[in-house]
Amino acid sequence: MSLKVEVDEDKCIAAGQCVFAAPEVFDQRDEDGVVVVLEEHPSADHEQSARSAAALCPAAAIELREQ
Numbered sequence: 734m735s736l737k738v739e740v741d742e743d744k745c746i747a748a749g750q751c752v753f754a755a756p757e758v759f760d761q762r763d764e765d766g767v768v769v770v771l772e773e774h775p776s777a778d779h780e781q782s783a784r785s786a787a788a789l790c791p792a793a794a795i796e797l798r799e800q
């Protein structure tokens with residue numbers, strides 16, 4: 734089973750916690766700070782940090798799907 738990362742750009746408030754928690758998986762757009770997914774299917778090494786990011790996001794903008 735692998736993890737798929739989805740984000741809702743409309744919910745994102747550009748808080749940056751996801752980038753702090755999982756810099757390999759998330760970045761923020763230069764112009765407005767909205768989240769960018771770098772790794773849609775995180776490697777096993779990055780799954781835990783992706784889960785932490787989803788839990789920390791204050792806007793609940795990150796959704797993780799088990800596939």
Ligand code: SF4
Pocket residue numbers: 740744745746747748749750751752761766767768789790791792793794795
């Ligand atoms: S933590 Fe959530 S609100 Fe903040 S930049 Fe990431 S997705 Fe957006």
